[in-house]
Structures are given as C-alpha cells and as structure tokens.
Amino acid sequence: MCTLLLLLFGLAVGVQGAEISVTVETSGSKQVDDLVVQLVSARPAPHPSGYSDLTADEDMAMPYMTAGVSNAIAKLKAMGTTIFPALVFHLKDDRYSFSDISAAWDNLTVGDAVLEVLSDNHYMFSGYKARKTPSGYAGYLSFKDYLKAREPVKWAAWAKSKSRLDIQLDFIDWCVVREQERGFVDEAQRKKLLDRYAEARETVRKEYAEPGGPAEGSQPIRSEINRMSGGPGSRRRRFRWATSG
Numbered sequence: 001m002c003t004l005l006l007l008l009f010g011l012a013v014g015v016q017g018a019e020i021s022v023t024v025e026t027s028g029s030k031q032v033d034d035l036v037v038q039l040v041s042a043r044p045a046p047h048p049s050g051y052s053d054l055t056a057d058e059d060m061a062m063p064y065m066t067a068g069v070s071n072a073i074a075k076l077k078a079m080g081t082t083i084f085p086a087l088v089f090h091l092k093d094d095r096y097s098f099s100d101i102s103a104a105w106d107n108l109t110v111g112d113a114v115l116e117v118l119s120d121n122h123y124m125f126s127g128y129k130a131r132k133t134p135s136g137y138a139g140y141l142s143f144k145d146y147l148k149a150r151e152p153v154k155w156a157a158w159a160k161s162k163s164r165l166d167i168q169l170d171f172i173d174w175c176v177v178r179e180q181e182r183g184f185v186d187e188a189q190r191k192k193l194l195d196r197y198a199e200a201r202e203t204v205r206k207e208y209a210e211p212g213g214p215a216e217g218s219q220p221i222r223s224e225i226n227r228m229s230g231g232p233g234s235r236r237r238r239f240r241w242a243t244s245g
Helices: 002-017 030-037 056-060 067-078 081-090 110-119 143-150 152-159 164-182 187-209
Strands: 096-102 104-109 130-133 136-139
Touching: 030 067, 030 081, 067 096, 067 110, 081 110, 081 152, 096 110, 104 110, 110 143, 130 187, 143 152, 143 164, 164 187
Parallel strands: none
Antiparallel strands: 096 104, 130 136
C-alpha cells in the first residue's frame, strides 16, 4: 500500500512539474500558428464575464492582457493582410486570451484576438447600439457581422491582396448596403446614417494615410482607442464568434 501511494504521489508531482504544451489547429503557416499559440493567455482571467465591481485601478489598467498576447497581436498585424487565409483558421479558438470592459468585465478568446487583427481593431462604424427600422428595431453592424456575411475563407482569399484601407472601405460599403436593406423610418434618419458612414470613410482614409498609423501594424493595441464611443471608426472590443445571436 505504501509503495502504491508513493508511486501515485510521484506521478502527481511529475504532472504538476511538467510543462503543458499549447498547440493550435494547423493552418498551413507555421509562422502564423506559432504566434496564435502566444495568444493563449499564460494567466487566467481574474473575474468572470459580466463582473462589474471593479476597482479604479482595474478600470484604468484595461485591457487586462499579458505582454505575450499584446506582442503576438502586434506581430500578426505587422505581417499584413497576406496571412489572413491562415489566420481565419483560428477564429473559433475559444481559449482565454485577454479581458476588456464593455459595460462590464468581458473575457475574450483567442478567436476574438484574431478578429482584432483582421479588423485592425475597427469594431463598428454605425454609431448606434440599436435603431428603429420599418420592421422594428435592429442592432448595430459589426465587423463580425461583415465577416460572417462575406464568409471568412472566401473573404480572406479576397483580402490577402488588399490594403487595410481597402478592407475598411469595403466594410463601410457593406454596412451602407445593409442599412439600406433594413430601411429607414424617415428621411432624417436616412441622411444621418449615410452622413455618418461618409464621415467614417474620410476618417479611415486619413487614419491610414498617417505615418505610423494602423497600417503599420507594429504597435500593441491600447485601451484608450478601444473604449471610444460608437462613432465613426469606433474601436471598442466585444467580439464574439458565435453561430447564434
């Protein structure tokens, strides 16, 4: 009995001391896959999603992200759009990556981090959470919606030869078409929304023309640009790659 207990104890210590290998689905690009591995957080989330009893220090320190995750996102961005066909293979990776605040604490996945790269942090351009349409209320249009409508694999094959600006303009054009399909309750609403998207086009053109701007893709993402209001070029997080909702 003593011998058996010693053997079990030895196995437990061995497992505890061993390094757990983190792997990802093979996409066909080892360089991309190696960086996606680094999107898996080395530390757990301190709070569950929906937690709201945050300290002032926690709120100011957002996003809650390890240097390894932040640097991996920056490196993936710096590789440009040519890696997108490999990157979309990881959209459904649901392992914890980092946290941010969107009304409350939000734990985000590796797939969410991948969307940060694909969208270049541009979450939405509509400027509203929901609006009236002739058939009822409709929610805002996000980059996630755009990507799902385009179909990730097909979209990535198109996007790999495009610039970041081309992608943002296509996203805006898609939003305009969807808004028109939804319809407007009156001319004032139509003008307000279409003017907002026109402003968004000019905003991203200026943004990507700036030296060292997002097109460079070399800087880790920063919380101050991700927690803007929902105006043109909003970069707030809260991506969710889900089959419903």
